[in-house]
Amino acid sequence: MGLTLMEGNEAIAWGALAAGCRFFAGYPITPATTIYNTMLRLLPPNGGICLQGEDEIASIGFCLGASMAGLKAMTATSGPGMSLYSEQISFALGSEIPIVIVDVQRLGPSTGSATKGADGDIQFLQWGNSGGLPVIVLAPVDVKDCYVLTMQAFNLAERFRCPVFLAANKEVSMIRETLDLERLRLPEVLERRMADGREPFLPFAAREGRYVPDFLPIGGQTLVRQTSSTHGPDGYITTDPNQIALMQARRFAKISTAASKITCYDEYPVANPDTLVIAYGVTARAARAAVKRVEESGGKAGLLVLKTLWPVPEALIREKAAPCRRVIVPEMNLGQYVREIERILPGKTIDFIGQMNGELITPGRIQEVIQHG
Amino acid sequence: MDSLLNTDRPPVFCPGCAHERVLHALDQALIGMGLTGRQVVIVTDIGCSGLFDTFFNTHAFHGLHGRALTYATGIKMARSELTVIVTMGDGGLGIGGAHVLSTCRRNIDLTLLVLNNFNYGMTGGQCSSTTPRDAEVGSGFLNRLEKPMDICQVAGTAGAAMVSRVSTYDEGLVRHLQEAIAYDGFSLVDIWGICPGRYARQNRLTPRRIADSIAELPDLSSFKTLNDRMEYGRAYRQEAVLQDAPPDPVRIEPVFKAPWKGRREVVVLGGAGQRIVTAGELLCLAGAAAGCYATQKNDYPVTVMRGHSVSEVILSETEIEYAGIENPAVVIALAAEGVGRRKGMFGRLSPESMVIRALGVALPPCGATVVDIDFKSKQIKSPDWALASLAVLARENRILTMAMLKKALELRYSEGVLEAALTVVEKTNISRHFNIS
Numbered sequence A: 001m002g003l004t005l006m007e008g009n010e011a012i013a014w015g016a017l018a019a020g021c022r023f024f025a026g027y028p029i030t031p032a033t034t035i036y037n038t039m040l041r042l043l044p045p046n047g048g049i050c051l052q053g054e055d056e057i058a059s060i061g062f063c064l065g066a067s068m069a070g071l072k073a074m075t076a077t078s079g080p081g082m083s084l085y086s087e088q089i090s091f092a093l094g095s096e097i098p099i100v101i102v103d104v105q106r107l108g109p110s111t112g113s114a115t116k117g118a119d120g121d122i123q124f125l126q127w128g129n130s131g132g133l134p135v136i137v138l139a140p141v142d143v144k145d146c147y148v149l150t151m152q153a154f155n156l157a158e159r160f161r162c163p164v165f166l167a168a169n170k171e172v173s174m175i176r177e178t179l180d181l182e183r184l185r186l187p188e189v190l191e192r193r194m195a196d197g198r199e200p201f202l203p204f205a206a207r208e209g210r211y212v213p214d215f216l217p218i219g220g221q222t223l224v225r226q227t228s229s230t231h232g233p234d235g236y237i238t239t240d241p242n243q244i245a246l247m248q249a250r251r252f253a254k255i256s257t258a259a260s261k262i263t264c265y266d267e268y269p270v271a272n273p274d275t276l277v278i279a280y281g282v283t284a285r286a287a288r289a290a291v292k293r294v295e296e297s298g299g300k301a302g303l304l305v306l307k308t309l310w311p312v313p314e315a316l317i318r319e320k321a322a323p324c325r326r327v328i329v330p331e332m333n334l335g336q337y338v339r340e341i342e343r344i345l346p347g348k349t350i351d352f353i354g355q356m357n358g359e360l361i362t363p364g365r366i367q368e369v370i371q372h373g
Numbered sequence B: 001m002d003s004l005l006n007t008d009r010p011p012v013f014c015p016g017c018a019h020e021r022v023l024h025a026l027d028q029a030l031i032g033m034g035l036t037g038r039q040v041v042i043v044t045d046i047g048c049s050g051l052f053d054t055f056f057n058t059h060a061f062h063g064l065h066g067r068a069l070t071y072a073t074g075i076k077m078a079r080s081e082l083t084v085i086v087t088m089g090d091g092g093l094g095i096g097g098a099h100v101l102s103t104c105r106r107n108i109d110l111t112l113l114v115l116n117n118f119n120y121g122m123t124g125g126q127c128s129s130t131t132p133r134d135a136e137v138g139s140g141f142l143n144r145l146e147k148p149m150d151i152c153q154v155a156g157t158a159g160a161a162m163v164s165r166v167s168t169y170d171e172g173l174v175r176h177l178q179e180a181i182a183y184d185g186f187s188l189v190d191i192w193g194i195c196p197g198r199y200a201r202q203n204r205l206t207p208r209r210i211a212d213s214i215a216e217l218p219d220l221s222s223f224k225t226l227n228d229r230m231e232y233g234r235a236y237r238q239e240a241v242l243q244d245a246p247p248d249p250v251r252i253e254p255v256f257k258a259p260w261k262g263r264r265e266v267v268v269l270g271g272a273g274q275r276i277v278t279a280g281e282l283l284c285l286a287g288a289a290a291g292c293y294a295t296q297k298n299d300y301p302v303t304v305m306r307g308h309s310v311s312e313v314i315l316s317e318t319e320i321e322y323a324g325i326e327n328p329a330v331v332i333a334l335a336a337e338g339v340g341r342r343k344g345m346f347g348r349l350s351p352e353s354m355v356i357r358a359l360g361v362a363l364p365p366c367g368a369t370v371v372d373i374d375f376k377s378k379q380i381k382s383p384d385w386a387l388a389s390l391a392v393l394a395r396e397n398r399i400l401t402m403a404m405l406k407k408a409l410e411l412r413y414s415e416g417v418l419e420a421a422l423t424v425v426e427k428t429n430i431s432r433h434f435n436i437s
């Protein structure tokens, strides 16, 4: 066994490189900046491009152009930058442009606290864009996850032709931690599916039985159209209600029907659990310590760690919660993901532990709620 | 050569719209340059000028208002062989102002055609950043309060070398466009034209008036020599190949045995400039050299060389779950600023915990064993106190051994610095005489 000491943000950058990322653009913001710094060291000597935009809107815009030109692209920011990304995220969703977007969450709202963590953007990542289409959001728990989930995020972005978010948190991104790089189970690297070029190319038409259109890059032998406007399969503006409805339904279905394929999770199961703790991000680490302590004192609480937050892994949550009388949801916010859990588990007792003061929720606090309700 | 215009989608501009003339002139320009649709990307944004991409049989990218230059930059950087042409109205110019300025400074090989008709045509003729003050527009009196922008002067001042202004009705328009497209770097053409749909009815703008107005404005050719420099993409690629590939992340083999079992927490409290974060990192490296997992959380203000610096390190033989500090085995207190940040922690310390304190640093009441160290009498300077504290711990075989510490120093430092660090470690060698009280 050999260990490597790495910061979470560095691991995100190395994971991106391993996934085939060749384009990064960002704008400096704490606590995401060290991703940009690392990409600036990694990409240019590896044949990639790393740019600093004049603002967040430009940075993600560069990425959308580069992605359409065929490169795997990533950008990273924090809450205030996510607000600025919003219009471009809607574009990427509506126009099916693959991109990985890292949100290193810091305590908000607004400018908030640059050096303090929170999980305050969890609903914002899903709903902070116009149009209401489903999105994919992954949440790393530790530095290992920063590496592996970044690779997964690229694979999902390529496979589903969509933006994929990594909901990091200052507490995961700016911690330095040892990891055994050789023992990481890395996913196979996927590429977006190219059109064979035989039929006339329709940039937004999915093949029979599929929801994701095949891709061709701007600048190749076949002319490619990309547009932010409401379009038909040919990429031209359309006002035909039937065509619009079909396009919207397809984009909706491509993510929502694939929820089980997108779901990543971890668990600490116990026999005959009375209580299930559902946690994500850095809080999952405290939750894990808490359920172990409960177990040592003879209690029966299991843990489900969600690494895919959106689309909500509803089937998984129902299955894991079924034997439990009670569910506990700790979050570094004032109640965001717990709303999804309440929606999925009507009639179940759900206790929420929320905290938004820039500090970690402690194992003791979770243990207390498990044991003394 | 054939036209690049899309015969399936004829232009839909209002009769007499200047845009349509520019459309044909651009087609002529591209044909004249021998370019095929595959070699060209037309990037557009919102408004009537944003319809351009649909009328051409080229690669096309239509995006959000004012953002066209951002997409074009990504496309051109990814595929330098393409001819990338951006069209934008005077509306896009205003909302995307920061992108225009930055593109001028960057000098990436794009051509920006500003289809300047002094109003927002598509939304009903509101004023834009170029609307004259005496114009009648859909924004009531508001345009009378603002000074219109001369985009050519702005672009030239911002660093664009190839800046030009031309009337849509100028006979030399095609040649003018060709010069801009051929330029190896960023070029901007401010094309003045008439919007009969929304502007010309209340404002008697004629081709003649446009020509006269342009003739009165200062010459722009000096920007060419003033701002002449290498194209951004080429300059980028030249620099990129000179960059050394970063080494693979360092893998630390476990060669020692830690002098304890279970989880150990160490908190280093100091001030800016005391290399607190480096000391935390050294502890992690030392731990890894003994096969231990490690986490390091730091806390320091954004101001450099002022204020507190705190590093929290956890070492454990098993993977670390909760990475917060619960029960520190050792607290190193080197400055009041750091102690102040973790005041609340001291009352919770148990007698098994050890506090290493730089002589004179005031502590809140605490139940831990306090060890005072007079660094000054050993001629150890403040930036080395944190390292010296680790050396004291190593001599006590607490948290780390001397072998672990030396390994960490080797991993962290190159030769010259390593020697200096080892000298500091040596100065702690008579730790029993170090006034451990």
Ligand code: SF4
Pocket: B012, B013, B014, B016, B017, B018, B019, B048, B117, B121, B122, B194, B195, B196, B197, B198, B199
């Ligand atoms: S509104 Fe003005 S700019 Fe738009 S198409 Fe009509 S004339 Fe041209």
